[in-house]
Amino acid sequence: MTFPQSPIAPGPSDPGHADRLRYDGTTGGVARIAIRNGLLILLTLTLYRFWAVTRLRRYLWSRTAFEGERFEYLGNGRELFIGFLVALVVLVPLLIAQSVLSTVFQNDIFWNTVVQAVYLLIIFWLIGYARWRASRYRLRRTAWRGIRFDLEGSAARYANMSLGFTLLNLLTLGLVKPVADVRLWGYWFRQLRFGTEPFGFTRASGLMRPWLAAWFTGLIATLLFYGALVAVAVYAASKGDLPTTRFGDWPLWIAIGVGIAVLPALILNAYFTSRYYAALMRRMLAGLRFGAVEFSSTLLGGELFRTLAVYLLATTLILFGFVAAFAVAAAIGGILGVLLGAAFYIVTTTLFFALPSILFIHPLIRLLTSRTLVVGELDAVRIGQSAAPEPGRGEGLEGLLDAGVV
Amino acid sequence: MTVAHRALYSDGRTAARHEVSFVVAGDRLRLLALDGAPLDEWPLAEIGWLEEVAPGAPLRLRRGDARLTVAHPAAQAALAAALPDAPGPEGRRGAVFRWVAGSLVGLALTVGAAVAAWPTLERFLLSLVPASWEVALGEEVVESLLGTGSRLFQGRPADICTGGAGREAVAALVDRLAAGTDRSYAMTVRVVDSDMVNALAAPGGQILVFRGLIDEAEDPSELAGVLAHEMAHVTHRHGLTALMRSQGLNLLISVVTGGSDAGALLGNSAGLLLTLGFGRAAEAEADSTAIGLLRGAGIRADGAARFFERVAKEAGSTPALLQTHPAPAGRAARFAAEGPAGGPGLSDAQWAAVRGICERTEPYGAD
Numbered sequence: 001m002t003f004p005q006s007p008i009a010p011g012p013s014d015p016g017h018a019d020r021l022r023y024d025g026t027t028g029g030v031a032r033i034a035i036r037n038g039l040l041i042l043l044t045l046t047l048y049r050f051w052a053v054t055r056l057r058r059y060l061w062s063r064t065a066f067e068g069e070r071f072e073y074l075g076n077g078r079e080l081f082i083g084f085l086v087a088l089v090v091l092v093p094l095l096i097a098q099s100v101l102s103t104v105f106q107n108d109i110f111w112n113t114v115v116q117a118v119y120l121l122i123i124f125w126l127i128g129y130a131r132w133r134a135s136r137y138r139l140r141r142t143a144w145r146g147i148r149f150d151l152e153g154s155a156a157r158y159a160n161m162s163l164g165f166t167l168l169n170l171l172t173l174g175l176v177k178p179v180a181d182v183r184l185w186g187y188w189f190r191q192l193r194f195g196t197e198p199f200g201f202t203r204a205s206g207l208m209r210p211w212l213a214a215w216f217t218g219l220i221a222t223l224l225f226y227g228a229l230v231a232v233a234v235y236a237a238s239k240g241d242l243p244t245t246r247f248g249d250w251p252l253w254i255a256i257g258v259g260i261a262v263l264p265a266l267i268l269n270a271y272f273t274s275r276y277y278a279a280l281m282r283r284m285l286a287g288l289r290f291g292a293v294e295f296s297s298t299l300l301g302g303e304l305f306r307t308l309a310v311y312l313l314a315t316t317l318i319l320f321g322f323v324a325a326f327a328v329a330a331a332i333g334g335i336l337g338v339l340l341g342a343a344f345y346i347v348t349t350t351l352f353f354a355l356p357s358i359l360f361i362h363p364l365i366r367l368l369t370s371r372t373l374v375v376g377e378l379d380a381v382r383i384g385q386s387a388a389p390e391p392g393r394g395e396g397l398e399g400l401l402d403a404g405v406v
Numbered sequence: 407m408t409v410a411h412r413a414l415y416s417d418g419r420t421a422a423r424h425e426v427s428f429v430v431a432g433d434r435l436r437l438l439a440l441d442g443a444p445l446d447e448w449p450l451a452e453i454g455w456l457e458e459v460a461p462g463a464p465l466r467l468r469r470g471d472a473r474l475t476v477a478h479p480a481a482q483a484a485l486a487a488a489l490p491d492a493p494g495p496e497g498r499r500g501a502v503f504r505w506v507a508g509s510l511v512g513l514a515l516t517v518g519a520a521v522a523a524w525p526t527l528e529r530f531l532l533s534l535v536p537a538s539w540e541v542a543l544g545e546e547v548v549e550s551l552l553g554t555g556s557r558l559f560q561g562r563p564a565d566i567c568t569g570g571a572g573r574e575a576v577a578a579l580v581d582r583l584a585a586g587t588d589r590s591y592a593m594t595v596r597v598v599d600s601d602m603v604n605a606l607a608a609p610g611g612q613i614l615v616f617r618g619l620i621d622e623a624e625d626p627s628e629l630a631g632v633l634a635h636e637m638a639h640v641t642h643r644h645g646l647t648a649l650m651r652s653q654g655l656n657l658l659i660s661v662v663t664g665g666s667d668a669g670a671l672l673g674n675s676a677g678l679l680l681t682l683g684f685g686r687a688a689e690a691e692a693d694s695t696a697i698g699l700l701r702g703a704g705i706r707a708d709g710a711a712r713f714f715e716r717v718a719k720e721a722g723s724t725p726a727l728l729q730t731h732p733a734p735a736g737r738a739a740r741f742a743a744e745g746p747a748g749g750p751g752l753s754d755a756q757w758a759a760v761r762g763i764c765e766r767t768e769p770y771g772a773d
Contacts, residue, residue: 029460040506044510045510047506051496051502054496058457058458059457062463062466069423069475070463070464072456072457072473074495076496076497077506078505095657145421145422145423146417146418146468146473147418147421147471195420195421378421380421381420384420385418385419385420
């Protein structure tokens with residue numbers, strides 16, 4: 001027998017090295033998959049979306065490696081499609097019942113309010129339930145060295161917690177969000193399994209300050225936005241009837257001034273919100289354990305903000321380009337114009353499906369993996385295969401609820 | 407000579423990983439520890455790829471939960487030669503295509519069944535809606551068109567023409583035409599002071615005629631034709647039907663596409679085409695009923711033919727396929743076929759009063 005001399009894998013694992021978790025996906029690699037997916041989604045009236053997301057995940061998972069071993073995504077489109085059909089059976093009767101009841105009670109304010117409130121409670125509860133079930137599906141379909149992940153715990157319990165915090169957030173105008181985030185994410189961490197071994201989570205604190213900065217800038221942006229609306233309304237309502245002052249149409253100037261201030265306020269809010277989420281990531285990972293393995297993150301809010309800003313700017317520019325192209329096609333007119341318009345329609349819709357993966361998900365994964373540190377020896381021999389059954393369907397409810405069917 | 411290649415192996419029972427060597431022997435892949443001791447044997451037929459093969463990336467094989475990762479190009483080539491038909495991540499080749507094609511066929515069947523069952527369901531649903539709901543709905547529609555906040559009139563209430571004699575004449579004409587209906591709807595007509603050459607029927611019997619249409623009409627029988635047509639829309643409950651169809655269609659589209667924005671984008675195009683198709687069928691139905699109403703009231707129908715022909719000519723070159731208020735083919739001809747039998751519908755004095763109905767106006771709501 002002969003053995004080739006070349007090495008078969010990266011060098012011996014180096015516990016604590018920053019490169020222990022690596023992502024080597026490329027923009028070109030993601031773009032090839034995402035654009036093909038976008039085109040097929042368009043051609044199949046969106047039905048291909050289940051296979052599309054599977055294909056993309058398989059790429060992203062297989063390009064993420066821990067200790068030189070790539071992750072595996074084992075799901076397939078068929079399971080997501082069946083999950084979608086099952087979710088329809090659950091949701092459609094609910095939608096019909098809500099629509100019929102609100103028609104029956106359309107002139108009865110009390111009962112109409114009761115119907116809407118109950119409907120909203122059910123939907124908010126279902127959102128938490130669906131998130132947990134979908135997350136469990138994805139984990140059971142994720143493996144490393146053939147050993148599968150799992151999420152134990154109860155989807156109903158998570159849904160109860162999530163609904164409770166949603167209501168509490170409404171009552172406190174969002175001030176309890178850091179508590180809610182840590183509790184909900186902490187529950188998820190504690191129920192996380194790799195094979196037979198559980199993850200652990202201690203605690204995370206110190207998030208109130210970053211959240212207050214985000215909350216406060218959000219408040220300012222909201223107030224400015226509604227201030228501008230009110231100023232415009234006053235200006236429109238009083239047009240011509242205002243006492244002439246030496247400042248001229250002063251409500252107009254207020255409206256313009258406030259309107260101009262909204263954009264920086266929104267940007268500031270996005271920046272401080274990014275800082276909050278970066279802090280949340282750092283604190284949550286610091287509390288996470290897996291046997292002797294510990295985690296930490298050096299993610300900064302500015303980096304998260306830059307990723308988001310680049311995505312939003314690039315998307316806006318590209319879509320504006322195609323609006324301009326449509327205008328050109330319309331100006332040309334005739335058969336040529338129609339053909340050009342159709343081509344632009346196909347390209348724009350394809351990009352609409354593809355851009356979030358190329359310009360947001362891919363850079364975000366690259367950023368998060370490069371900022372995550374894993375230290376401590378992994379006792380791989382102790383980790384046995386997960387006993388959880390392989391899921392036959394998944395994500396249907398989450399797909400429908402997140403997309404805003406209700 | 408059999409060549410052994412090196413690879414990384416996990417047995418699927420624990421997360422440990424070992425360096426192994428492997429040889430392809432007949433229909434089996436033999437895995438050996440580095441000291442040569444046999445570890446495992448994989449029948450080639452049970453081996454699959456973990457993901458699509460990408461240049462530069464390691465080849466990963468699976469058999470159940472066990473994994474074999476092969477990085478060396480020579481070893482990869484040996485495996486590719488031994489496993490030309492190994493199933494990829496979605497199973498055997500073509501599995502994705504079968505599922506996507508199957509779900510498209512399923513979608514077509516579902517939509518087909520929905521379309522086939524729709525007329526029966528629609529009749530049933532329509533029979534559930536009492537006329538009083540329709541009247542309330544119609545009031546909402548008229549309010550949104552003419553009331554404060556209307557987009558047609560820049561947020562101000564529309565001006566309603568209230569010339570006394572003109573109003574009476576229009577009411578008399580409507581009453582004459584309504585004699586041919588089963589009188590389940592109380593027909594009321596408002597003339598709106600606007601240059602638009604248009605008329606429309608809200609559900610429940612409220613009809614709006616824009617002044618531009620009266621200006622355009624050359625004699626009362628032309629106005630009578632338009633009124634009869636709008637009244638026919640009311641008695642056929644076309645407004646309610648269109649509303650129900652668009653709601654049903656929206657539900658269907660959001661269910662199929664999972665409610666995504668892009669799905670809505672696709673759905674809108676389909677919805678527009680369906681609405682246009684419905685519009686044409688409803689217009690034809692309203693036309694034939696309108697001819698009956700005119701005949702019953704003793705009013706000549708060829709006036710309507712002249713009017714429609716003239717308006718169509720002035721509407722210019724918009725392709726018929728894209729008109730939101732499409733004219734059915736041969737509309738003017740069907741009205742013209744009735745010939746000149748019947749009267750004009752209004753006396754000269756009445757017609758003069760109708761022409762001058764907008765000399766007095768009041769804002770909508772105060773009319």
